[in-house]
Amino acid sequence: MTSRLALALLPLIAVRPVAAQVTLQANAGFLDRRLSDGGAVEQQAGFIAGGGIALGMGRVAFSLSAVGGKLRAPTDRLTEDADYTRIAGELTVPLAPPVALSAGVVGSVFVTRVGAQRWITPRVSLELRAPFTSIPATAYFAGSAIVGPSTNAAASPKGGMAIRAGVAGRPPVALFVEYQLERLAFEGIAPRQEQRGEVLVGIRITPRPQASKST
Amino acid sequence: MTRPVALAWILLLSPATTHAQAAEQLLTQGRQAFDNLDFEQAARLFTRVLDVASGATSSERDTAQLYLGVSYEYAGQRSNAVSAFRALIRTNPCLPTPEQYGAGVTAAYVEAQGGVFAVGPCELRRQEATRETGAVFRIAATRPAFVRALLADSTGRPLADLGEVEASGIAQLRWTDLPDPSALPPQRARYQLVLRARAAQGGETDERVLPIMLSVPSVDTTPLPPPPGVRDFRPEQRSIAPAVGDLAKGLGVGIVAVAASSVLAYQTLGSETTKAIGVGGVISVAGFVAFITGSGHRTIEENREYNAALRRAWESQRDSIVATNQSRRANRPIVIEPGEVRR
Numbered sequence: 001m002t003s004r005l006a007l008a009l010l011p012l013i014a015v016r017p018v019a020a021q022v023t024l025q026a027n028a029g030f031l032d033r034r035l036s037d038g039g040a041v042e043q044q045a046g047f048i049a050g051g052g053i054a055l056g057m058g059r060v061a062f063s064l065s066a067v068g069g070k071l072r073a074p075t076d077r078l079t080e081d082a083d084y085t086r087i088a089g090e091l092t093v094p095l096a097p098p099v100a101l102s103a104g105v106v107g108s109v110f111v112t113r114v115g116a117q118r119w120i121t122p123r124v125s126l127e128l129r130a131p132f133t134s135i136p137a138t139a140y141f142a143g144s145a146i147v148g149p150s151t152n153a154a155a156s157p158k159g160g161m162a163i164r165a166g167v168a169g170r171p172p173v174a175l176f177v178e179y180q181l182e183r184l185a186f187e188g189i190a191p192r193q194e195q196r197g198e199v200l201v202g203i204r205i206t207p208r209p210q211a212s213k214s215t
Numbered sequence: 216m217t218r219p220v221a222l223a224w225i226l227l228l229s230p231a232t233t234h235a236q237a238a239e240q241l242l243t244q245g246r247q248a249f250d251n252l253d254f255e256q257a258a259r260l261f262t263r264v265l266d267v268a269s270g271a272t273s274s275e276r277d278t279a280q281l282y283l284g285v286s287y288e289y290a291g292q293r294s295n296a297v298s299a300f301r302a303l304i305r306t307n308p309c310l311p312t313p314e315q316y317g318a319g320v321t322a323a324y325v326e327a328q329g330g331v332f333a334v335g336p337c338e339l340r341r342q343e344a345t346r347e348t349g350a351v352f353r354i355a356a357t358r359p360a361f362v363r364a365l366l367a368d369s370t371g372r373p374l375a376d377l378g379e380v381e382a383s384g385i386a387q388l389r390w391t392d393l394p395d396p397s398a399l400p401p402q403r404a405r406y407q408l409v410l411r412a413r414a415a416q417g418g419e420t421d422e423r424v425l426p427i428m429l430s431v432p433s434v435d436t437t438p439l440p441p442p443p444g445v446r447d448f449r450p451e452q453r454s455i456a457p458a459v460g461d462l463a464k465g466l467g468v469g470i471v472a473v474a475a476s477s478v479l480a481y482q483t484l485g486s487e488t489t490k491a492i493g494v495g496g497v498i499s500v501a502g503f504v505a506f507i508t509g510s511g512h513r514t515i516e517e518n519r520e521y522n523a524a525l526r527r528a529w530e531s532q533r534d535s536i537v538a539t540n541q542s543r544r545a546n547r548p549i550v551i552e553p554g555e556v557r558r
Contacts, residue, residue, distance in 0.1 A: 034484040041484055064267035132501065133457040134509030139468035139498050143475070147252045163479055165472030166494060167465075167501045179494035181476050181487055199490050 027202025171206035238271035300327035309337035334412035342546035426554025458509025465502010
């Protein structure tokens with residue numbers, strides 16, 4: 001029985017060629033982080049840069065990206081400057097030609113002279129894509145629900161929302177412009193509010209697809 | 216009432232058919248008298264056949280004229296015989312010398328030939344002539360002559376010069392430059408073949424008018440191909456709808472980005488409008504560029520070339536069939552038939 005089951009499952013687990021499409025990305029942008037605990041508004045903003053890689057296999061795409069930069073605080077306030085680093089991983093599955101569903105995790109770190117504040121924000125996103133017919137570009141808009149965020153900060157986030165909108169060219173070489181806005185809601189008596197706005201411009205390069213082997 | 220008187224009354228009172236019957240009857244009586252060696256009576260009867268009032272056909276006239284000459288010769292009236300033969304030769308120069316009636320008749324006929332300058336056709340039969348083969352007429356001249364043939368309409372108005380031939384005895388006149396059959400009526404139409412002769416020596420001339428009938432039978436032609444239908448053509452211009460759709464996409468996504476930003480951003484933390492409008496504006500501009508591009512390049516060159524090739528193929532096929540039909544019509548044979556001879 002066991003040997004028969006193994007034989008039956010063999011075609012499923014055997015190594016077979018799948019056309020894999022790799023896309024490399026380089027981007028730079030401006031990030032504006034603001035928070036308030038009911039009093040003054042703290043702000044950190046600065047230029048960020050980074051890159052990423054996306055691997056498309058059939059209908060599924062997995063992307064991994066990282067950005068970092070120096071966020072400055074206004075000198076007239078008590079906010080500290082911070083070194084910002086963010087790493088994001090996301091799995092995307094198209095539901096229909098104009099709609100894609102993605103799930104991923106974003107981990108970010110704000111390092112100041114006082115200490116390091118780490119955030120992990122899992123999220124689920126629905127993206128609407130509107131490809132232009134006359135030019136090789138696609139406009140898109142995505143809404144995300146941040147589910148179960150965690151942080152080492154004193155406040156306890158209970159969730160959040162994010163949007164992403166932009167326009168991007170099509171492979172093999174594509175420029176893109178993107179706007180992101182993310183806001184978090186917190187529990188507790190103090191009405192803490194936090195949001196991150198970001199504009200990114202970058203380039204995506206998709207080399208000629210090559211057959212790879214996947215299990 | 217005696218029989219000749221009764222016959223005269225019949226000739227005077229009866230219509231043309233009765234005249235024809237009278238001519239035939241006179242000819243039969245004349246031949247009976249000739250066979251009974253009553254040559255003077257035969258000559259009188261043949262003379263009456265030649266009377267215009269007898270209504271004799273051209274063939275009966277030629278027969279009567281020949282027998283009249285022979286009868287005169289057998290009756291010992293050489294001068295009358297020569298006169299009768301001259302009349303016969305003048306109307307029908309193609310007849311051979313009647314040697315079967317003996318040396319006397321032959322001598323009289325030869326004498327008659329020497330005194331007559333005449334030209335005429337020989338055995339004009341039905342023929343089908345094309346512009347490639349031409350038409351052939353056999354003509355005869357009693358003496359060497361230059362004979363010019365003309366085609367004239369029924370009123371005698373010359374239509375075409377068929378050429379000139381030098382004839383001595385019997386000669387062939389070939390009409391090569393036939394008219395375009397398309398210019399001729401499909402039904403049989405009356406024309407005239409005019410032969411104008413001038414003797415090679417001396418100033419004698421003669422002219423003979425021969426009625427002929429020309430007709431052009433119809434010819435099978437290939438029907439023209441129908442032009443391509445509307446469904447056969449491909450659209451040469453793209454719809455403007457995709458371009459409008461692109462504009463709507465760009466404007467829509469841009470507006471949604473700005474609106475979602477203003478809804479989502481905490482008002483207490485400050486505005487996100489600048490960044491949202493900036494990127495939303497870029498998205499909208501992309502949609503506008505797509506609209507301009509799409510509405511400005513709507514011509515589908517591939518389909519335009521396909522449609523042009525479709526038209527050219529149909530025109531080529533049509534022109535080929537038109538040329539073939541024209542060739543068939545132009546090469547239709549012209550049917551030439553002898554017309555009714557009236558003297």
